[in-house]
Amino acid sequence: MKKKGLVSTCIILAVALALAVITGISFSKKRNFQEDIVIGSNVTGDFMLDEYNENLKGTVGDVKVYVLKGEEEGGKVLILGGTHANEPAGHMAAILMLEQFQVSKGTVYIIPNICQSGLTHNDPLEGTPQYLHFTTKNGDVRTFHFGSRASNPIDQWPDPDTYLHTSGDWTSDKIKEGVQTTQTLSGSEVRNQNRCYPGIKDGTVTERVSYAVTSMINELKIDMVIDLHESSPEYAVNNAIVAHQDALGLASDTKLELDGIDISIRLEPSPAKLRGLTHRELGDYTDAYALLCDVGNPSQGRFRGYTDEALAITGDDACYRAAYAINGGTLLYVDYSAGNFPLALRVARHVATCAQLILSMNFEIDDAAREVIVDNFEDADMIEEFYNDLVEADDIGLWLN
Numbered sequence: 304m305k306k307k308g309l310v311s312t313c314i315i316l317a318v319a320l321a322l323a324v325i326t327g328i329s330f331s332k333k334r335n336f337q338e339d340i341v342i343g344s345n346v347t348g349d350f351m352l353d354e355y356n357e358n359l360k361g362t363v364g365d366v367k368v369y370v371l372k373g374e375e376e377g378g379k380v381l382i383l384g385g386t387h388a389n390e391p392a393g394h395m396a397a398i399l400m401l402e403q404f405q406v407s408k409g410t411v412y413i414i415p416n417i418c419q420s421g422l423t424h425n426d427p428l429e430g431t432p433q434y435l436h437f438t439t440k441n442g443d444v445r446t447f448h449f450g451s452r453a454s455n456p457i458d459q460w461p462d463p464d465t466y467l468h469t470s471g472d473w474t475s476d477k478i479k480e481g482v483q484t485t486q487t488l489s490g491s492e493v494r495n496q497n498r499c500y501p502g503i504k505d506g507t508v509t510e511r512v513s514y515a516v517t518s519m520i521n522e523l524k525i526d527m528v529i530d531l532h533e534s535s536p537e538y539a540v541n542n543a544i545v546a547h548q549d550a551l552g553l554a555s556d557t558k559l560e561l562d563g564i565d566i567s568i569r570l571e572p573s574p575a576k577l578r579g580l581t582h583r584e585l586g587d588y589t590d591a592y593a594l595l596c597d598v599g600n601p602s603q604g605r606f607r608g609y610t611d612e613a614l615a616i617t618g619d620d621a622c623y624r625a626a627y628a629i630n631g632g633t634l635l636y637v638d639y640s641a642g643n644f645p646l647a648l649r650v651a652r653h654v655a656t657c658a659q660l661i662l663s664m665n666f667e668i669d670d671a672a673r674e675v676i677v678d679n680f681e682d683a684d685m686i687e688e689f690y691n692d693l694v695e696a697d698d699i700g701l702w703l704n
């Protein structure tokens with residue numbers, strides 16, 4: 304009897320050890336996996352984000368900023384992807400633009416993985432995939448992270464019970480007297496990149512990254528910043544542009560132009576009291592037009608069923624089809640009539656929106672010296688053609704290097 308107990312204890316210990324080794328290898332691989340960004344001749348340079356906050360040196364938050372500078376001097380645009388690493392359209396759209404945009408005038412800066420820490424792990428109990436794979440037209444398989452909404456607790460721990468967002472040392476004469484610049488949030492939001500702006504120079508790694516972005520925009524005098532996101536199909540701010548009040552004019556122009564090529568998009572003004580977000584703080588603490596773009600992502604929503612890489616890429620989910628069938632689709636804020644909402648469509652929406660925002664910015668500023676021109680997205684016809692081609696092909700890989 305004693306011997307039998309010893310044997311079963313040894314078996315349980317061996318299984319536990321094997322599980323610890325397997326999950327440890329998987330964890331370590333995810334933590335250290337570096338995405339392979341294929342640099343074309345359109346990328347004219349790069350630098351590390353620590354140039355704008357030396358406290359990022361040696362941390363996971365010290366990411367590369369890619370520079371697409373035209374031959375002619377002009378304005379400056381910054382595109383942020385990967386703020387929330389469980390929203391793959393923002394991350395992949397930034398990479399696609401980095402590999403596709405041919406800038407002839409002005410400069411486009413692209414940071415595809417602004418929350419690198421969030422890309423290195425997954426949200427507990429969500430069952431999401433760790434990676435996404437795409438095959439390029441040359442037949443190469445390229446692998447990208449699917450990550451978490453928040454920075455990895457390994458990089459900043461523990462979370463406080465409540466997170467008091469502050470504006471740190473930043474001051475701004477753009478904020479009306481009496482408007483509160485601090486806000487209390489739930490503790491885990493301390494790891495949410497999009498609650499940590501304008502950032503704190505020597506704060507958590509998430510706050511340090513936000514500080515560097517705000518400083519970079521101020522020092523380089525960037526004209527417009529666009530932060531790319533996704534959200535649950537049942538979330539109201541969906542397929543939308545959220546604009547700081549200074550950017551509402553150009554965002555309205557973009558909405559009208561996109562409506563004109565059958566890309567329906569909502570326009571939401573940035574709430575004045577919602578602190579910590581890009582479209583609020585980067586508009587308040589810099590002179591850039593600050594905008595956030597959102598698109599519906601079934602692999603992130605609460606109604607979804609089994610979650611895997613296929614769901615992240617196809618957006619095809621039986622539970623969302625059932626939800627859409629109720630009350631004429633009014634439970635959802637995306638058009639789920641096709642029974643899916645694929646990543647290619649979501650990325651196409653983001654790229655089309657960014658390209659049109661650049662055109663609208665040129666129109667709004669109306670100063671040739673501050674123009675940004677992307678040769679292959681120079682007008683609405685080119686944007687429409689790209690959008691239709693990508694939606695029809697339904698394959699991002701064909702647009703990757």
Ligand SMILES: [Zn+2]
Nearest residue numbers: 387390532533
């Ligand atoms: Zn997001």
